[in-house]
Amino acid sequence: MTSVSTADKSKPYVPLASGAGDGWSTEDEATATCYCGAVQLKFPIHGPGLVETFMCNCTDCRKITASMFASNFVIADTHLVHLRGRENLTTYSQSHTIGTGNSMTNYFCTTCGTLMYRVSSGFLGHSVLRIGTVDDFSLHQTKLKPRVEQFVKDRVGWLHGAEGVVQVQGHNFGPNAV
Ligand SMILES: [Zn+2]
């Protein structure tokens, strides 16, 4: 813990950022944990289970993150494992703010409110996880770095685009079908 360098992204870096503090990563897999620690997921950090990485500035993402953008990655459900807390997830679905008319179902930790993933009715079989829930923070900057930034047209004026990331004015990818 004491020798962690912010410059070395080749090593796992699991800071104390959840109530559990037991996240981990390997060459092939990593965990994502909610804020309180009750819910923990396991997922692959390369294809074919890891399908896409992207950030989104759309109005729906801004509202549901209570922030200015969402940072996401898409995992095929065949590769997503609930290590604990699945029964502690609450779902909320709506299609009102989804431009395609698809219904988006959101899975929150009942205890702490962390949004663990979203599932679109237009892209069944895939879950859209949140990069910020991944316990190994090195992965935020390496294997899970967004490939695409979408809905650039909706980005707040005081932020600039992500470096080295494809910029798309509107919608780019299915699972975030807004
Ligand atoms: Zn929680």
Ligand SMILES: [Zn+2]
């Ligand atoms: Zn969005």
